[in-house]
Amino acid sequence: MMNNRQMVSYLDAYKSSHDIDQLKKTFYSLGEKDRKRAAAQLNDPNLTFPTFYTLLPEIDTLDLYPLLNLRNTTACKVCSKALRNEVLAEHLNTASQATNEQNYHVLKWMFNTGWREDGFSNQFDQVLDVTTALLIKKYKDQSILPTVVNEIFERNRKGYYIHDLVWCFYETRNPYALKLAARYLRSNNPEDVKLASELLHYTSEEEEEIHGNPERKYESYLNWFQENQPYLYFTGENLQCSSEPRAFKVDLDAKYLSKKRLSASQKKPYSLTKFEQEKLEQFHQTKDSDRKLLAKYSKQIYSKNPQQWKEWMHADINQQVKYAKGQGREAQ
Amino acid sequence: MIFIGNQQIDVSTISSGYPAGSVEREILTKMNAGSERYEYSTVAQLQFELKLRREIINAANELYRSRMAFKVFRDSICNPRYWNRMNDGGFSLKEGVRPSEAIQDIFINSSLYGTECATAMVIVYYKALLNVFPANQFDRMFPKIYLMNWHQIDPLLREIGLMRSVSDFLPGDRLYFMNPDVDPTTPEWQGENVIDMGNGLYYGHGIGKYNAAVIIDALNQNRKEDADESAYLMDSAGRPNFKKFADLYERGLAAA
Numbered sequence: 001m002m003n004n005r006q007m008v009s010y011l012d013a014y015k016s017s018h019d020i021d022q023l024k025k026t027f028y029s030l031g032e033k034d035r036k037r038a039a040a041q042l043n044d045p046n047l048t049f050p051t052f053y054t055l056l057p058e059i060d061t062l063d064l065y066p067l068l069n070l071r072n073t074t075a076c077k078v079c080s081k082a083l084r085n086e087v088l089a090e091h092l093n094t095a096s097q098a099t100n101e102q103n104y105h106v107l108k109w110m111f112n113t114g115w116r117e118d119g120f121s122n123q124f125d126q127v128l129d130v131t132t133a134l135l136i137k138k139y140k141d142q143s144i145l146p147t148v149v150n151e152i153f154e155r156n157r158k159g160y161y162i163h164d165l166v167w168c169f170y171e172t173r174n175p176y177a178l179k180l181a182a183r184y185l186r187s188n189n190p191e192d193v194k195l196a197s198e199l200l201h202y203t204s205e206e207e208e209e210i211h212g213n214p215e216r217k218y219e220s221y222l223n224w225f226q227e228n229q230p231y232l233y234f235t236g237e238n239l240q241c242s243s244e245p246r247a248f249k250v251d252l253d254a255k256y257l258s259k260k261r262l263s264a265s266q267k268k269p270y271s272l273t274k275f276e277q278e279k280l281e282q283f284h285q286t287k288d289s290d291r292k293l294l295a296k297y298s299k300q301i302y303s304k305n306p307q308q309w310k311e312w313m314h315a316d317i318n319q320q321v322k323y324a325k326g327q328g329r330e331a332q
Numbered sequence: 333m334i335f336i337g338n339q340q341i342d343v344s345t346i347s348s349g350y351p352a353g354s355v356e357r358e359i360l361t362k363m364n365a366g367s368e369r370y371e372y373s374t375v376a377q378l379q380f381e382l383k384l385r386r387e388i389i390n391a392a393n394e395l396y397r398s399r400m401a402f403k404v405f406r407d408s409i410c411n412p413r414y415w416n417r418m419n420d421g422g423f424s425l426k427e428g429v430r431p432s433e434a435i436q437d438i439f440i441n442s443s444l445y446g447t448e449c450a451t452a453m454v455i456v457y458y459k460a461l462l463n464v465f466p467a468n469q470f471d472r473m474f475p476k477i478y479l480m481n482w483h484q485i486d487p488l489l490r491e492i493g494l495m496r497s498v499s500d501f502l503p504g505d506r507l508y509f510m511n512p513d514v515d516p517t518t519p520e521w522q523g524e525n526v527i528d529m530g531n532g533l534y535y536g537h538g539i540g541k542y543n544a545a546v547i548i549d550a551l552n553q554n555r556k557e558d559a560d561e562s563a564y565l566m567d568s569a570g571r572p573n574f575k576k577f578a579d580l581y582e583r584g585l586a587a588a
Contacts, residue, residue, distance in 0.1 A: 081517045122406050133516035138556065161405050161420045163481070164519045240450055241508040241523055241566070243482035243493025 009044040011051050020054060027055055031062040039067030048113035049075060053124055056088075065091045074098045074106040082130035083123055104139050107131050111144060118151055119160065129164040136168045145172055149180040153187075156195050163239045166199065170247040173234040173265040175225070178248060182221045186214040193217075201246045227299060230260035255295035256283055258302040258309065282317035290321050297324035334363050335371045336378065346378065355389055355503050355530045356382045366500035372575075380578035384464055385504030391459035392527040392535040394439055395452060402538030403446030404520050405480075411437055411444040415479075422451070422480025431474045432467035435459055449525045450481030452537030453506055456527060457492055457572060464577075469584045488576070495568040503530035506570035509544075511551040513559035521554035523563075 008016075015023045031038035042052060042064065052072060056079065059065065065073065073095040080088035098106065110131045118125060132148055135141040148169055155162045169177055184196035193214060196202070202221055231254045237245035254261055257279065259270045272280070283291060297320075302309040312320060334341050343364040350356040359382055363370045372378040403409060405421025414434035415423040425434055435458045438445050447455075458477070462470050478484035482493035492506060501507060505528040514522045524547055526534035535541045539550050544565055551563035 126406050129519070130517050133519060137516040159419045163405065163483075167519055167522060236510055236512055237495070238522065239483060240448075240481060241510070241525065242495045242570075243485050243490070 007046050009041070009046040009048070009051070011041050011044070011055070012046070012048050015051050015054070023051075024055065024058055028058045028062065031058060031064065035062060035064060035067060038062065039064050042072055043067075043069040048116075049110040050114055050117035050120060050124070053079065053114075053120075053127065060088070060091070063091075065095065068095075070096055070098055070102060071106050071109060074103060075110055078107065078110065078131060078134070079127050082127045104135075104141075107135050107139070108141075111135060111147075115147055115151060118155070119158065125160070126164075129168070132165065132168045133171070136172055142172055142174055142176075145169070145174070145177055146180060149177065152181075152199075153184055153192055153195060157189065157191055167238050167240070169199070170234075170238050170245070173263075175229050175232045175248055175264050178232075179222075179225060182218060182225065185221055186218040198244065201244060201248075227296075228255070231255040232264050233261060234264045250295070252291050252295045253280055253283070256280075256291070256298050258298060279313065279317075286317060286321065293324050294320055333366070333369055334360070334378065335369060336375055337373060338371075346375065350382075355386050358530050359385055359502050359504070362500055362502055368499040376582070377575060377578045380581055381574040384460060384572070384574060384577060385502065387460040387463040388456060388504040388527060389529050390463060391456045392529060393541075394459065395442075395456055395537065396535050396541050398439055398442035400438065400442040400452070400455075400537070401446035402448065404448055407446065408448070408451075409444065409446040410479075411441050413437070418478075418480070420480060420483075421447075422478055422484060423447075424479075425477040430467070430471055431477055432462055432470045434477065435462050435470075447479070447537075448481070448520055449537045449539075451479050453525045453527065454479055454481070454485070454489070454492070457489060461577070465581065465584065469580075473580065489572060491573045492570045495566065495570055497567060498569045498571075501528055501569060503528050507534065508566045508568070508570075509534075509536070509547050509551055509563055510566050511555065511563040513555045513561045514551075515554055515556045518554050521551060524551060528569075 011023070011027065014026065018026075027038060027041075030041070041047075042055065042059070052075060056076070059068070059076075065076070068076070073092055076088060077092050077095075079085065080092065111128070114124075114128050114131065118128060132144065135144055136148075148165060152162050152165045152169060155165065169181070178200055181196050181199045184192040185200075185202070187193055187196070200221065202217075228250045231251045232248040233251050235247055235249055237247050239245055248264060251261060253259075254270065257272075257276055261270070283294065286294065294317075298309065298312075301312055312323060315323070334343060334346075343360050347357050347360045350360075370378075372381075401409070408417065408421045408423070410417050410423040414426055414429050414437050416426055418424050425431055435455070438455055439459065458474070461473075465473065473488060474486055477486065485493045495508060498505070507526050507528055509524045509526065511521055511523050520538075524536040524539055526536040526539075526547065529535050529541060532543050533541055534544065534547055536547060539547055542550075548563045548565075552559075555563075
C-alpha cells in the first residue's frame with residue numbers, strides 16, 4: 001500500500017520544503033543540464049497543478065513543450081485560453097489533441113489539486129475559475145459544487161474576486177447549490193451570512209419573522225427550500241446583471257397545479273390538460289399576493305389529502321381564495 | 333400613459349417644451365403610448381426624470397468617446413491618484429479626495445482606467461448625476477464610492493442594480509443582453525449591460541454603440557461550440573429612483 005509520502009512528486013516535495021524561487025532555480029538548472037529528466041519530473045503522475053503552473057515560465061524558456069505528456073500539454077492549453085496567452089497557444093499548435101474524456105480528466109486534476117493553492121496569484125485564480133466553468137458548463141460535473149461553494153466563501157472572507165465563481169455556482173442550474181450555500185446562514189462570520197443571503201436571494205419576504213437568529217434563519221430557509229424545491233426554475237440572473245440576482249424563482253403555476261418540474265433549467269417542463277389551462281387562466285387573473293397564497297395552500301393540501309385537493313381545485317377561484325385565507329387564519 | 337397628480341395629461345403640453353427629434357420627446361411619446369402608468373406628483377418631477385435620462389445618455393456618449401479600456405476585473409486599472417484598486421478588481425474612492433473630481437477624472441484621464449461593462453454602467457450613472465447636481469451637493473450625496481459592477485452600490489443608487497420587469501423600454505434605461513450559451517472560457521461574454529440610447533441604439537462598454545441585432549451577434553460570436561440558444565435582450569430594466577433624486581434636487585435648489 002502506498003502512503004501519502006510516497007504519492008508526493010519530487011517537485012511538490014521540493015516546493016514544500018523550499019521557497020518558490022529556489023524551486024524555479026533548481027528546476028531551471030536541471031533543465032539546462034538534462035531536459036528529458038526535467039520533463040520527466042513534470043510528467044510525474046503525482047505532480048500537482050499549482051507546481052506545474054509555477055514552472056510555466058521555466059518550461060517556456062527551456063522549450064520543454066515537445067517533451068510534455070498529454071496531461072501537461074492539455075493543462076497548458078487551458079492556461080493559454082484562460083489567460084488569453086496567444087504565445088503559449090502557438091507553442092502548443094502541434095501538440096496532440098486530447099479527447100473529450102481526456103480533457104475532462106485533466107480539468108479534474110487541475111481542479112482537485114489546484115484549489116489547495118487558491119490565491120497564489122490573480123492569474124492562477126483566473127485559470128481555476130475557467131477550469132471550474134468548463135467542468136460545470138461543458139462537462140456538467142456537479143460533484144465539484146461543494147468545493148466551489150466553499151471557495152466562494154473563502155475568497156469572499158479575503159475580499160478576493162468571486163463573481164466568476166458565483167456565475168459557475170448558478171450555472172449548475174441545480175437548486176441543490178442553494179442548499180449548500182444555505183449552510184453559511186448560520187456561520188459566525190457576518191460576511192458569510194451576508195453573502196449567503198445575497199446568493200440565496202433570501203429577502204425579508206421569505207424570512208418573515210426570524211429576527212436575525214442565524215439558526216432560525218437557516219431552518220426557515222430549509223423549510224422554504226423543501227416546500228419550493230420541486231417548483232424552482234433557473235432564470236439566468238447573475239451578479240453581472242443584477243445586484244440582487246434571483247437565479248432561481250418559484251414556478252407558481254406548477255406549485256398551484258402541484259406539477260413537479262423535472263429540472264430547473266427546462267423551459268416547458270410539463271404539458272397541461274384543458275382543465276388545467278382553464279384553472280391557470282383564472283389563477284393568472286388574481287392578485288400577486290393571492291397567487292402566492294393559492295400556490296402555498298395548494299401544495300399543503302395536496303401533501304395532506306389529495307382527494308380534498310381535487311375537490312378544492314374544482315372550486316371557483318374566488319372560493320379557492322376564500323378557503324385558503326380561512327385556512328390561513330385557522331393555522332395562525 | 334402619464335398621470336400628474338392622478339390626472340392623465342395631454343403629453344403635447346410637455347413635449348412642446350423640447351425640440352423636435354429630441355430624446356425627451358422620444359421618452360414622452362413612449363410613456364404616453366405605453367401600457368404602464370407613469371405617475372408623478374408634479375410636472376417638475378417628470379421634467380427632472382427627462383433631464384436625468386438625457387444626462388444618462390450624454391454620460392454614456394462621453395464614456396463611449398473616452399479611452400477607458402475594457403478589462404475584466406482581474407486586470408482592471410484605475411488612476412491611483414483618486415482610486416484604490418481593491419483585491420476584487422473594484423475601485424474605492426481614496427480618502428481625502430473629492431468624489432466629484434474622482435468621477436470627473438475617469439472621463440479626463442480615461443486611458444488610465446479599464447473595467448468591464450457593469451462597472452461602466454455605474455460610472456455612467458455617477459457622471460449623469462454629476463452633470464445634473466452641483467459638485468458640492470454631489471460630494472455630500474456620495475461621500476464614499478466603490479465602483480464594482482452592481483455589488484457595492486451606494487444606497488441612493490440601489491435601484492440601478494435591480495432588474496425589474498417593465499412594459500416599456502425608455503431611453504436612459506439600463507438593459508441587459510443575456511448570453512446563456514457563452515463559451516465558459518470567456519465569462520465576460522456572459523452578457524452585456526447597456527444603456528438604451530434612444531432611436532433603437534444601445535451603448536455597452538467594450539462593444540460600442542449599436543442596434544440590438546449587432547450586440548446579439550457579438551455575443552453569439554462568443555458562445556460555446558455546441559451552442560443552441562441565441563443571446564437575447566431581457567425584458568427587464570434597471571432604473572434609478574428618479575423621484576428620490578428629483579426630491580434631492582429640489583431640496584438642493586431650495587437650500588442654495
